[in-house]
Amino acid sequence: MTRRVARRLADLVVVFLGVTLIIHLMVFALPGDPIAALGGDRPLAPNVVAELRERYHLDEPVLQQYLRYLGGLLQGDLGTTFQGQSVADRMALRWPVTITLALTAWGIEVLLGVLLGLVAGLRAGAVSDRLILAGTVVATSIPVFVLAVSAQLWLGARLSWFPVAGTGEGWPTAYLLPAAVIAVFGLASVARLMRGSVVDTLRTDYVRTLRAKGLRERQVVGVHVMRSSAIPVLTFLAIDLGYLLGGTVVVEGVFNLPGVGQLLFQAIRAHEGPTIVGVSTALIVVFLLTNLLVDLLASVLDPRIRHE
Amino acid sequence: MNPRQRRLTGTAAALALAVGLSACGASAGAGDDDAASGGSISVAVTDPIQTVPARQTVAYDLNMAVWSPLTWVDADGELSYLAAESIESDDATTWTVTLRDGWTFHDGTPVTAQSYVDTWNAVAYGPDAYENSGQLAGIAGYDDLNPAKGEPKTTEMSGLEVTGDLTFTVTLDGPDGQFPLQVSQGQTAMYPMPASALEDMDAYNTHPVGNGPFAVTGDYVENEPIETESYTDYQGPEPTVDSITFVPYTDTTTAYTDVQAGNIDVASVPAARLPQASADFGERLYTFEAAGISYLGLPLWDERYQDVRVRHAISMAIDRETINEVVYGGLFTPATAFTPAVEAGTPEGICGEFCEYDPEAAQALLDEAGGFDGTIDIYYPGGNGLDELYKAIANQLRQNLGVEAVATPSSDWAEFSETRTNGDIDGPFFSRWGALYPSQQNTLRSFYVEGGGCPNCIPYYEEDVANLIAGADAEADPEAAAEAYAAVQERIFEDFPAPPLFFETYSYVTSERVAELPTSAVGNPTFTAVVLAEGA
Numbered sequence: 001m002t003r004r005v006a007r008r009l010a011d012l013v014v015v016f017l018g019v020t021l022i023i024h025l026m027v028f029a030l031p032g033d034p035i036a037a038l039g040g041d042r043p044l045a046p047n048v049v050a051e052l053r054e055r056y057h058l059d060e061p062v063l064q065q066y067l068r069y070l071g072g073l074l075q076g077d078l079g080t081t082f083q084g085q086s087v088a089d090r091m092a093l094r095w096p097v098t099i100t101l102a103l104t105a106w107g108i109e110v111l112l113g114v115l116l117g118l119v120a121g122l123r124a125g126a127v128s129d130r131l132i133l134a135g136t137v138v139a140t141s142i143p144v145f146v147l148a149v150s151a152q153l154w155l156g157a158r159l160s161w162f163p164v165a166g167t168g169e170g171w172p173t174a175y176l177l178p179a180a181v182i183a184v185f186g187l188a189s190v191a192r193l194m195r196g197s198v199v200d201t202l203r204t205d206y207v208r209t210l211r212a213k214g215l216r217e218r219q220v221v222g223v224h225v226m227r228s229s230a231i232p233v234l235t236f237l238a239i240d241l242g243y244l245l246g247g248t249v250v251v252e253g254v255f256n257l258p259g260v261g262q263l264l265f266q267a268i269r270a271h272e273g274p275t276i277v278g279v280s281t282a283l284i285v286v287f288l289l290t291n292l293l294v295d296l297l298a299s300v301l302d303p304r305i306r307h308e
Numbered sequence: 309m310n311p312r313q314r315r316l317t318g319t320a321a322a323l324a325l326a327v328g329l330s331a332c333g334a335s336a337g338a339g340d341d342d343a344a345s346g347g348s349i350s351v352a353v354t355d356p357i358q359t360v361p362a363r364q365t366v367a368y369d370l371n372m373a374v375w376s377p378l379t380w381v382d383a384d385g386e387l388s389y390l391a392a393e394s395i396e397s398d399d400a401t402t403w404t405v406t407l408r409d410g411w412t413f414h415d416g417t418p419v420t421a422q423s424y425v426d427t428w429n430a431v432a433y434g435p436d437a438y439e440n441s442g443q444l445a446g447i448a449g450y451d452d453l454n455p456a457k458g459e460p461k462t463t464e465m466s467g468l469e470v471t472g473d474l475t476f477t478v479t480l481d482g483p484d485g486q487f488p489l490q491v492s493q494g495q496t497a498m499y500p501m502p503a504s505a506l507e508d509m510d511a512y513n514t515h516p517v518g519n520g521p522f523a524v525t526g527d528y529v530e531n532e533p534i535e536t537e538s539y540t541d542y543q544g545p546e547p548t549v550d551s552i553t554f555v556p557y558t559d560t561t562t563a564y565t566d567v568q569a570g571n572i573d574v575a576s577v578p579a580a581r582l583p584q585a586s587a588d589f590g591e592r593l594y595t596f597e598a599a600g601i602s603y604l605g606l607p608l609w610d611e612r613y614q615d616v617r618v619r620h621a622i623s624m625a626i627d628r629e630t631i632n633e634v635v636y637g638g639l640f641t642p643a644t645a646f647t648p649a650v651e652a653g654t655p656e657g658i659c660g661e662f663c664e665y666d667p668e669a670a671q672a673l674l675d676e677a678g679g680f681d682g683t684i685d686i687y688y689p690g691g692n693g694l695d696e697l698y699k700a701i702a703n704q705l706r707q708n709l710g711v712e713a714v715a716t717p718s719s720d721w722a723e724f725s726e727t728r729t730n731g732d733i734d735g736p737f738f739s740r741w742g743a744l745y746p747s748q749q750n751t752l753r754s755f756y757v758e759g760g761g762c763p764n765c766i767p768y769y770e771e772d773v774a775n776l777i778a779g780a781d782a783e784a785d786p787e788a789a790a791e792a793y794a795a796v797q798e799r800i801f802e803d804f805p806a807p808p809l810f811f812e813t814y815s816y817v818t819s820e821r822v823a824e825l826p827t828s829a830v831g832n833p834t835f836t837a838v839v840l841a842e843g844a
Contacts, residue, residue, distance in 0.1 A: 031719065031722065031727070032727075033725070036722070036726070037720075037722035038439065040365065041721075042741075042744075042761070043763060044439055044442065045454075047456075048437045048438070048441060051434065051435060051436075052437050055437065093531070094531075152565055157565050157569040160569060163571065164562065164565050164566040164568075165557065166555070166566075253559050253562075255562065256557050256558055256559060256563075256566075262558055266558065271720075
């Protein structure tokens with residue numbers, strides 16, 4: 001077990017180096033001079049541009065910039081933005097927002113998804129099952145942007161049930177609506193998975209035995225069916241948490257939530273290499289770590305995987 | 309600028325907030341219960357990151373609340389003195405600035421002539437690369453602080469001299485009668501900073517200390533609302549509200565929706581919402597004349613655009629009225645001159661028939677010039693809400709001139725800027741300028757003087773035009789100067805290098821708490837003179 005974890009962590013380092021290099025090259029390949037564009041259509045004076053290019057080492061070859069970045073990284077320095085702020089500070093400021101948002105969305109997914117899936121599975125073929133199927137299909141097919149803006153306009157501005165934007169009202173009020181919008185997509189998958197799982201489990205011999213024994217239906221479903229149906233859903237949910245943390249760019253923008261997704265978006269628009277590399281690498285590391293955790297979790301839950 | 313955003317128009321469009329001088333303050337103030345009782349207002353802004361006047365590019369709103377400029381230009385283009393008591397010169401080259409007595413920074417230290425001179429020297433110091441340092445380029449000695457190579461040998465500009473506690477002289481590189489306008493509210497690099505700022509600029513950015521009507525109460529934290537309160541020792545006109553909160557938004561559309569919901573009091577209208585703003589807000593939509601003008605830049609290096617008749621034809625084939633209705637909800641003004649109408653002395657109508665829609669005459673002119681070979685390929689910066697405008701222009705050129713025309717966006721501003729500067733374009737392109745001070749000088753220099761501010765906005769650099777502009781600069785009398793600048797436009801009209809499109813406006817929407825939103829010559833709301841609704 002320990003050896004496996006160590007090997008996976010070693011893989012992480014390789015992936016990390018590769019990803020940072022690729023992103024560096026991509027940022028470098030973007031057309032246009034980010035410093036010249038800093039002032040928008042009111043250009044900065046040429047000497048200011050020259051000075052800033054030198055200050056942020058944009059006049060160096062890309063590999064030298066990359067090595068400089070890695071060198072800084074070894075000393076715990078994630079670099080600075082074109083306005084001279086520390087990238088690490090900016091990320092530290094924004095991670096809590098994204099994590100809160102992702103966890104809230106995840107919570108909604110778990111609760112509603114499992115519940116809907118359970119209902120659909122228990123009543124497979126009935127009207128409620130079909131309604132849930134239709135509902136989840138429709139919800140998943142609406143683009144996230146459209147869903148976000150409509151939810152904001154109707155539930156936020158018109159009905160005033162939720163704040164329109166910002167984190168001013170704190171958790172949970174400020175996070176519920178954006179989290180629900182993100183959750184809709186994972187929700188559909190969770191519900192479908194859960195439904196399939198429940199249907200399968202209900203057909204198993206041991207459930208029949210339990211019923212034959214005269215166990216109350218509530219206990220059959222609540223304890224036995226739920227437990228064995230949960231394994232595939234749990235795996236999915238764990239991976240999805242990684243997606244949620246990285247997939248909040250659009251929703252953070254629409255709802256004006258100052259999270260890392262928004263930071264990444266702004267940085268890409270400004271061609272701000274250190275921020276882009278820092279944020280996207282962090283997102284990838286988070287994703288890799290959740291994957292690792294899922295693997296470990298799976299082997300704990302299912303002994304067959306352990307001896308592979 | 310969207311962030312955005314950096315929002316493109318954010319940089320250009322943003323001027324704002326200020327000290328409610330004169331008329332507005334008086335009409336709202338005297339004997340008025342609302343004004344006396346104060347109140348608070350919240351304003352949607354782009355997150356400044358840089359709050360320091362010499363460095364900010366999107367924090368005009370905040371800057372104009374926290375600092376006071378030497379001079380103020382109101383919505384009618386009238387110049388008055390604010391932090392300065394007078395700014396005078398005999399020869400338009402050496403100016404004597406006399407400050408008002410008794411003014412203090414928010415930390416209690418007095419605002420003196422030395423404060424201004426020290427600030428300006430620090431801002432102009434090349435190696436510090438302050439983003440707005442170019443605003444000081446006209447002062448003698450600026451070049452010494454910004455040598456082409458190596459470190460500057462001095463830290464002071466030869467053109468600045470303190471002559472008393474409250475007086476200093478500014479010597480310019482050459483005569484420039486527009487100097488008093490150049491120290492008005494939009495030119496934030498001219499704002500004074502206290503001695504503590506010059507010692508630690510990072511700390512100053514976190515806690516800005518100005519000389520204006522509002523003091524920042526806490527520390528600035530990225531993406532957090534910035535709270536300001538009226539400064540009790542402020543010597544200028546008393547603001548009509550007690551506090552202003554600046555709330556950062558990355559998406560201006562979100563801010564707009566938030567005003568609809570009544571969660572925030574004022575937001576600027578994003579391009580995508582202009583057509584519906586009037587229906588959404590009715591009388592709570594304010595549209596202010598701004599010192600911005602857009603052109604359709606033409607690639608004068610391409611031989612197909614050499615014939616002036618081709619340029620006239622393109623201009624006359626564009627139906628500015630219809631585009632204004634469809635794209636801008638009728639809120640812009642079709643351009644009739646080469647500088648924005650708000651700039652004093654602009655000869656409105658000088659463009660005449662060539663700025664009026666006449667598809668038949670356009671076609672006839674193009675035929676007369678021998679037609680057009682190939683495609684008119686319009687190039688503009690993508691991701692900035694400009695798509696509708698340029699697609700509409702391309703459609704009209706195609707329909708009215710019988711020439712294939714397409715509009716292609718760049719991936720972002722940086723790419724557009726580089727492609728345009730390198731001249732790798734063979735079709736019309738995005739070209740606009742928002743002046744930071746409302747003088748024909750600023751717009752004409754940017755478009756028609758090499759190195760004047762907007763590289764390759766058109767580019768059309770003729771020696772005699774540059775000389776005419778320099779001649780107008782030398783006029784000390786404002787009216788004579790305005791006439792001289794108008795004469796420059798007559799000369800430009802002869803060559804018609806590129807069709808002017810629109811005089812720009814900035815539009816704002818307010819919540820029901822706001823009864824009246826005043827403005828100034830820079831086209832942004834003057835939040836310090838805002839009138840709140842009763843009971844708000």
